[in-house]
Each structure stands twice: as structure tokens, then as C-alpha cells.
Amino acid sequence: MxxxxxxxxxxxxxxxxxxxxxxxxxxxxxxxxxxxxxxxxxxxxxxxxxxxxxxxxxxxxxxxxxxxxxxxxxxxxxxxxxxxxxxxxxxxxxxxxxxxxxxxxxxxxxxxxxxxxxxxxxxxxxxxxxxxxxxxxxxSENMAVLMVRPSLQSDLAGFLMPFTPMVWLLTLAATLSICLAFYFVTKREASIFGHVRAKPWGAAAMWVIKALTQESTTGLPVTDGARVVVATWLLASLVFMSSYSGILTAMLTVPRVTIPIDSVEDLVSQGDLPWRLEAGSMMYQYYQEATEGVRQQVFEGHEGTFQDCWAARERIAKGEFAGICDITTMKKAMSWDFSMVLCTALYMSKVKVQCVIPPLPPANGLQVRDGQMPPLHDQGTSLQQRYDCYGL
Incomplete structure (x- = not known):
């Protein structure tokens, strides 16, 4: 049952x-x-x-x-x-x-x-x-996920972070389009006015790239059509590079640390940090009896057990695994870690473990269906029970 x-x-x-x-x-x-x-x-x-x-x-x-x-x-x-x-x-x-x-x-x-x-x-x-x-x-105590605190990681592709992949693709497409437009316009005007340009493809590509990266160039066109293309690309390059340099400077000034796990849903959807359950505990039995949803994924994906959260605090701080613990023990472990090195390597998820409270049979004889606590408006449940149940 x-x-x-x-x-x-x-x-x-x-x-x-x-x-x-x-x-x-x-x-x-x-x-x-x-x-x-x-x-x-x-x-x-x-x-x-x-x-x-x-x-x-x-x-x-x-x-x-x-x-x-x-x-x-x-x-x-x-x-x-x-x-x-x-x-x-x-x-x-x-x-x-x-x-x-x-x-x-x-x-x-x-x-x-x-x-x-x-x-x-x-x-x-x-x-x-x-x-x-x-x-x-x-x-009464709530439960949450305890894990190693996320930190800044070296990222060789960090210079691409100011824009999304779609913006970079559109920028590449615009660069190729301007190269083609500059080449065909200069070639057509050269045939009309009798101008001769050496290596028109190379000159067009080099000028477009230098303009985009705000590098100086001496190869400016002398005809009106090519100058229109130049003015258009110079304006677009100015807007693009100003935005890019501003966003990149802000990212380097105030680095952001991504929190990969802030709930049980995040825990089961990632594959970088394994998790364990406390041996012989109510949490272990709770997830073991699950037949669907996130609860079942928690049990099927767990990689072993640990004795208790306090005893496992050092291994959790080293990033060996994450654990589902009560909040008071987690605060105690974080306080201990801070007292040792004036900082803590532990992180407590903001979202509490989403599951159902194991109830006590109500003293007034009110029946509890399928282990669920009565709704907030039910007068048979004490105010304290309702506050604890719904996290108010």
C-alpha cells in the first residue's frame, strides 16, 4: 500500500x-x-x-x-x-x-x-x-537540496556571451551580404566609369571586416553607389560594436554565477552533480514508493545513500554529491563551514522540496483523503497546521 x-x-x-x-x-x-x-x-x-x-x-x-x-x-x-x-x-x-x-x-x-x-x-x-x-x-522543519556552492568557471567562449546565437548568425549573414553588395556595386561602377580595382573580392572582404571591428582603412570607394554601401555598413557597425563592448564590459565588471540547481526539478534534469538520499529515512521511503513524476525520477537517479546530512557535509562541500536535507541542519553546516574558513562552500536551494506532508490523524475525527492535508478554507484544520502545510 x-x-x-x-x-x-x-x-x-x-x-x-x-x-x-x-x-x-x-x-x-x-x-x-x-x-x-x-x-x-x-x-x-x-x-x-x-x-x-x-x-x-x-x-x-x-x-x-x-x-x-x-x-x-x-x-x-x-x-x-x-x-x-x-x-x-x-x-x-x-x-x-x-x-x-x-x-x-x-x-x-x-x-x-x-x-x-x-x-x-x-x-x-x-x-x-x-x-x-x-x-x-x-x-516542524522543511526540506531542501544541499549542494556545493556554484562558482565562477573559466569559459573560453565567454566573449560570445553578450549576444545570443541568433544575433551572431544574423551578424554573420549581414557581413556576407554587405561583402557581396560592395563587390557587385564596385565591379558594376568600375565597368561603367572605367575604374580598375585590383583583387575586388579581397578588397571588399577586408574593408567590411575592418569596418565591423572599427579598424582604420585607406581603401575608400570613389563612386556614389559604393559610398552608400559604405555609409550603411559603417552605421550598422557602430551600433553593433557599441552594444557589444558595453555589454561585455558590464559582464566583466559584475560577473554572474549561474545556479544550476535550485529545486528538485533542477536536480533531476541535470547530469553534472549526482545526488544521494539519507539511508533509512522517511525521505528515502517517500521517494522509493513513488510511481510517477519527479519523485520517481529522484529515486531512480540517486547514486547511493549517506548516513546523515551533518556527517556528509564535508563531502557535499567538496562537490561529490548533493543531498536532500532539513533546513536547520543545512544552516548549521553552513555556519560550521563559515567559521572554519570565513566563507562557505555549501549552497541551499531556494525552492523547498515539493511533495506531500505525511499527516497525523486529526484529533477531531476529520478524515484525511489519500494522505492530503485539507484545503486552506477547511475549518477542521488548525491555523498552525495550514501554515506549516502550505509554507505560509
């Missing part, structure tokens, strides 16, 4: 939700803990996602975390009076469903009841809710 609608639906943005994930039916136990009825020790699994969760392993083997989710977990443990122990999944991934119905990663440990809680930036989907219970979202 595909938990997501096709690309034919409304375009929205996938975001990651910072939540705590519990083993199925463990919410009742936590309610008892909060009420002070029991004292409970919890075994939780964590995944690394800087800056939300940074895993630190102490000398004695104890696994701890740093970051906002560590602060949240400590507050919950203090207020709800429970102890916890943290472990890491063996495959170091968040978890996706396999063909036999079993799950990998952190969600697989919840499914097998090896742990009772998972901490991390989990995206919420109906498929994942079959193996765990989600807390209320703490924070």
Missing part, C-alpha cells in the same frame, strides 16, 4: 517533525508515570541528527546525547519521574519498512520491543504509526 498520493495532488512541502516515539500502547504507562502511580525505567533508542541530537559515547560505554532533544528528555524525565537508558540502532538508520513487513533501524527496535522509546526528528506517516505511537510535534 502506498501511503502517499501521486504528484497530481496539490503541491506541498514535506517537513520533519521533532517528536518522541513510543512503543505501541506504551502511552498508558507514561500516563501512569505522570500521575505518580508507578516508577519506571525506560530504554530508549536515539539517532544522530545535528543539531537536534548529537550522540556522545562516554569512556564507560554510556550513550548520551546533546542538543535540544536532550534538554526535552531531561525535563520529561524530571517532571514525570522516570529514569532512562539510551542505545543506538545497529544499522544507524531511522527505519523503513521491508517487504516482509518488518522494519529497520530505530523503528525496527520499537517493533521488536527491544526499546520503549525513540528520540529524534521523525516524520510522521500512517505506515509508521502501525509500529509506534507519536507524541505531539515539538517542531
Amino acid at each position: 502506498n501511503d502517499f498520493p501521486s504528484n497530481k495532488g496539490p503541491k506541498e512541502c514535506l517537513f520533519t517533525r521533532q517528536v518522541l516515539v513510543f512503543q505501541e500502547d506504551k502511552m498508558k504507562t507514561f500516563l501512569k508515570i505522570a500521575a505518580g502511580e508507578v516508577n519506571y525505567g525506560i530504554r530508549g533508542v536515539i539517532g544522530s541528527w545535528v543539531p537536534w541530537t548529537k550522540i556522545v559515547v562516554l569512556d564507560n560505554g554510556t550513550v548520551t546525547i546533546q542538543g535540544p532533544m536532550d534538554n526535552l528528555l531531561r525535563i520529561l524525565a524530571d517532571k514525570m519521574n522516570f529514569d532512562y537508558e539510551l542505545v543506538q540502532p545497529g544499522d544507524r538508520v531511522w527505519g523503513v519498512a521491508k517487504a516482509d513487513g518488518n522494519w529497520t533501524g530505530m523503528l525496527g527496535m520499537l517493533q521488536r520491543e527491544e526499546v520503549e522509546m525513540a528520540v529524534g526528528p521523525f516524520a510522521v506517516s500512517r505506515a509508521r504509526e502501525t509500529v509506534c505511537d507519536f507524541s505531539e510535534p515539538v517542531y
Whole structure:
């Protein structure tokens, strides 16, 4: 069963939700803990996602975390009076469903009841809710493309850039036409007035080229017809060369850097920079289940996976591949890069990843069709949900 609608639906943005994930039916136990009825020790699994969760392993083997989710977990443990122990999944991934119905990663440990809680930036989907219970979202995050920052490239054909190919073709055609006109006019007038010119073809071609490039020449015609051709070409050459020199000077003064990738559509339509997906993540499962459109092209064209965006930041900065990451992690990676060398080699696409939000079942019983969030005018959806959904 595909938990997501096709690309034919409304375009929205996938975001990651910072939540705590519990083993199925463990919410009742936590309610008892909060009420002070029991004292409970919890075994939780964590995944690394800087800056939300940074895993630190102490000398004695104890696994701890740093970051906002560590602060949240400590507050919950203090207020709800429970102890916890943290472990890491063996495959170091968040978890996706396999063909036999079993799950990998952190969600697989919840499914097998090896742990009772998972901490991390989990995206919420109906498929994942079959193996765990989600807390209320703490924070929502959009996704975008992270890649190496484009830079100025040497271009031997840069002197042709001021005009389009069509303008250059028309200029070449005009040059050939003036050469022919100058040759036939001078030849005809020479036969009428008895003038003799040596190498008329060479003289005509040389004069037209010198006039176009604004070079001086001494071979001026003495008849009226040829002088009309000369005046016409001199005026055209003046306009052409003035425009060309002005545009070329402006391009050299303020160079422009072309951004080849600014959206997922740009990513799949280019062939210079490969891209990878985060292993065992919601994004991987999302694109893997796509059956058409850009989403399917993203999965079919990806060249492997990476552990997480923070761990892969140096390889992305070197231009080895691009990745689809959450915006907060990308800003953290760009800040780290800037603090090291006072500039950043990373670039974050302006267009967010265009796809559909994995929804939570609404508390008021409103039905969600095919995984799509209700429209903006639907009164059953909270204002915050609608803002997050449509990127307002």
C-alpha cells in the first residue's frame, strides 16, 4: 500500500517533525508515570541528527546525547519521574519498512520491543504509526537540496556571451551580404566609369571586416553607389560594436554565477552533480514508493545513500554529491563551514522540496483523503497546521 498520493495532488512541502516515539500502547504507562502511580525505567533508542541530537559515547560505554532533544528528555524525565537508558540502532538508520513487513533501524527496535522509546526528528506517516505511537510535534522543519556552492568557471567562449546565437548568425549573414553588395556595386561602377580595382573580392572582404571591428582603412570607394554601401555598413557597425563592448564590459565588471540547481526539478534534469538520499529515512521511503513524476525520477537517479546530512557535509562541500536535507541542519553546516574558513562552500536551494506532508490523524475525527492535508478554507484544520502545510 502506498501511503502517499501521486504528484497530481496539490503541491506541498514535506517537513520533519521533532517528536518522541513510543512503543505501541506504551502511552498508558507514561500516563501512569505522570500521575505518580508507578516508577519506571525506560530504554530508549536515539539517532544522530545535528543539531537536534548529537550522540556522545562516554569512556564507560554510556550513550548520551546533546542538543535540544536532550534538554526535552531531561525535563520529561524530571517532571514525570522516570529514569532512562539510551542505545543506538545497529544499522544507524531511522527505519523503513521491508517487504516482509518488518522494519529497520530505530523503528525496527520499537517493533521488536527491544526499546520503549525513540528520540529524534521523525516524520510522521500512517505506515509508521502501525509500529509506534507519536507524541505531539515539538517542531516542524522543511526540506531542501544541499549542494556545493556554484562558482565562477573559466569559459573560453565567454566573449560570445553578450549576444545570443541568433544575433551572431544574423551578424554573420549581414557581413556576407554587405561583402557581396560592395563587390557587385564596385565591379558594376568600375565597368561603367572605367575604374580598375585590383583583387575586388579581397578588397571588399577586408574593408567590411575592418569596418565591423572599427579598424582604420585607406581603401575608400570613389563612386556614389559604393559610398552608400559604405555609409550603411559603417552605421550598422557602430551600433553593433557599441552594444557589444558595453555589454561585455558590464559582464566583466559584475560577473554572474549561474545556479544550476535550485529545486528538485533542477536536480533531476541535470547530469553534472549526482545526488544521494539519507539511508533509512522517511525521505528515502517517500521517494522509493513513488510511481510517477519527479519523485520517481529522484529515486531512480540517486547514486547511493549517506548516513546523515551533518556527517556528509564535508563531502557535499567538496562537490561529490548533493543531498536532500532539513533546513536547520543545512544552516548549521553552513555556519560550521563559515567559521572554519570565513566563507562557505555549501549552497541551499531556494525552492523547498515539493511533495506531500505525511499527516497525523486529526484529533477531531476529520478524515484525511489519500494522505492530503485539507484545503486552506477547511475549518477542521488548525491555523498552525495550514501554515506549516502550505509554507505560509
